[in-house]
Amino acid sequence: MFGDYQNVVTMSVYGSAIALILIGLYGVLIKKHLMKIVIGLSVVDSGVNLMFVAIGYIKGGTAPIFSPSVIDKNVQMVDPVPQALVLTAIVIGFAVTAVALSLVIRLYKHHKTARIDQIKSLKW
Amino acid sequence: MKKYLAIFLLLIVGFYLIQAFNLVPFGENRIGNVEDESTVGAFYLKNTVPKTSVANVVTAIVVNYRGFDTLGEVTVLFLATTGLGSILFRKRKHGEEEERVLKESSQLVRIGSRLLFPFIALLGIYVFIHGHLTPGGGFQGGAIIATGFLLMLVAYKNYRLGHGTLTWVESFAGITFAGIGMWGLITGGTFLENNAFSGLGNVNDLISGGVIPIIYIAVGLKVAAELTGVLDILLNIKPNKN
Numbered sequence: 001m002f003g004d005y006q007n008v009v010t011m012s013v014y015g016s017a018i019a020l021i022l023i024g025l026y027g028v029l030i031k032k033h034l035m036k037i038v039i040g041l042s043v044v045d046s047g048v049n050l051m052f053v054a055i056g057y058i059k060g061g062t063a064p065i066f067s068p069s070v071i072d073k074n075v076q077m078v079d080p081v082p083q084a085l086v087l088t089a090i091v092i093g094f095a096v097t098a099v100a101l102s103l104v105i106r107l108y109k110h111h112k113t114a115r116i117d118q119i120k121s122l123k124w
Numbered sequence: 125m126k127k128y129l130a131i132f133l134l135l136i137v138g139f140y141l142i143q144a145f146n147l148v149p150f151g152e153n154r155i156g157n158v159e160d161e162s163t164v165g166a167f168y169l170k171n172t173v174p175k176t177s178v179a180n181v182v183t184a185i186v187v188n189y190r191g192f193d194t195l196g197e198v199t200v201l202f203l204a205t206t207g208l209g210s211i212l213f214r215k216r217k218h219g220e221e222e223e224r225v226l227k228e229s230s231q232l233v234r235i236g237s238r239l240l241f242p243f244i245a246l247l248g249i250y251v252f253i254h255g256h257l258t259p260g261g262g263f264q265g266g267a268i269i270a271t272g273f274l275l276m277l278v279a280y281k282n283y284r285l286g287h288g289t290l291t292w293v294e295s296f297a298g299i300t301f302a303g304i305g306m307w308g309l310i311t312g313g314t315f316l317e318n319n320a321f322s323g324l325g326n327v328n329d330l331i332s333g334g335v336i337p338i339i340y341i342a343v344g345l346k347v348a349a350e351l352t353g354v355l356d357i358l359l360n361i362k363p364n365k366n
Contacts, residue, residue: 010150018141022134029130056165059151063259064181066173068328077181079155079165084185088197091263091347095204098354102211105358 013054020047034104034114038097045093049086056082177324178256178333186261187336187343191316195301198346202298205350208357228281237279244272252344256333262340266347273352277359285356290349297346304335304342 020043027040061078062070108114111121155165172184186194229237251258252265276283308317318324318334325332 014145014150018138018145021141022138025137026130026134029133030127054150055148055154057151058153058155064169065257065259066179066181066327067257071173071179071327076153077158077169079163080168080181080185081165083182084190087182087186087261087263088193091197092200094351095200098204098358099207099211101358102208106211 013050013057017047017051017054020044020050023047032115032117034107034116035101037116038100038104041100042093042097045089045097049089049093052082052086052089056080173327176318176333176336177327178336179328180256180258180261183256183261183336183340184333187256187339188316188318191305191339194343195305195316198298198301198343201347201350202294205294205353205357208354212357229279234279237275241272241276244275245269248272248344248348252340253337254330255340255344256336257328257330262343263347265344266349267351269344269348270351270355273348274355277355285352287353287356290353290356294346294349294353297342297349300342301339301346304339308335 024040024042024044024047027043028037031037031040056079058076058078061076064077064080064083104114107119111119113119154163155169156162158166158169161167161170168181168185168189172178172181176184176188178184178188248265248268248271250265251260251268252262255261255265273285277285305316307321308315311317316335316339318336321335321338324334331337
């Protein structure tokens with residue numbers, strides 16, 4: 001009915017990664033409110049992380065953990081490197097979001113607005 | 125007009141992203157045969173258990189193989205917290221009470237949060253103590269503990285966190301991480317030498333993997349303190365009155 005099952009899975013995982021990246025970029029490009037821009041950056045972040053993990057996936061692979069039930073059994077495991085990188089990326093994404101939010105708060109306090117088209121000092 | 129331009133640009137970006145993904149088939153075995161060690165992933169999968177006796181390969185990579193990177197990552201977190209504090213911190217005038225943005229919650233929420241908080245903290249501690257055996261680890265456990273503190277901060281209007289304590293925990297954990305790394309150098313090995321203290325133990329024991337569990341516990345405490353600090357700073361902003 002859906003054709004190749006593998007194709008559907010590919011489409012859904014890669015497709016949602018691409019969709020998240022594009023939605024986030026759209027928010028960053030179009031939205032005027034700084035909070036929405038920060039949210040857009042976070043969404044791009046999620047998309048990139050999903051992309052990483054999806055690329056590291058191996059069909060039928062288990063999590064790369066040698067727990068007592070799989071040790072010495074020659075089980076196919078997924079690539080652990082992208083997962084470790086994503087762990088780093090998530091933390092850095094959190095730090096970036098936190099600092100960006102604090103800057104938004106400061107701008108809001110200073111200009112009484114967080115919309116970039118209403119912040120006059122940005123224009124020249 | 126600008127909107128259509130942006131959508132046009134995004135369509136181009138999306139087109140090339142799809143083209144790139146077409147070259148990377150989903151679910152294909154890209155790490156090759158694990159025994160050959162032909163790729164980095166295969167090397168880690170083959171060598172983690174014999175060389176570090178840690179069950180969780182991701183933990184071994186994050187804390188040991190790429191431990192220096194994690195030290196930098198923890199520093200980035202520390203910088204984010206410090207930056208947030210320096211951007212938003214405002215010294216209280218004399219006699220001025222700190223005021224939270226949120227309203228007081230209902231009694232149901234307050235009692236429920238107080239009941240739940242110890243269990244959330246326990247789950248977080250469990251996750252980072254078993255970071256080398258099960259999915260999870262320092263960052264995840266720290267985030268869980270910070271969630272518990274967020275619950276308390278949201279539920280109680282006057283919930284105060286000792287900033288001194290947070291700073292102490294954070295500094296102590298950071299010094300532990302760096303100190304364990306330096307200890308490897310002192311004992312004649314490399315920075316973050318895995319068996320600097322004792323043997324590696326057996327795989328899947330709670331005490332195994334050399335310094336990896338100790339470092340991950342330190343990371344967990346540090347992340348918990350930093351995330352809690354960020355939440356506290358962000359929730360304690362005073363609305364502008366002038």
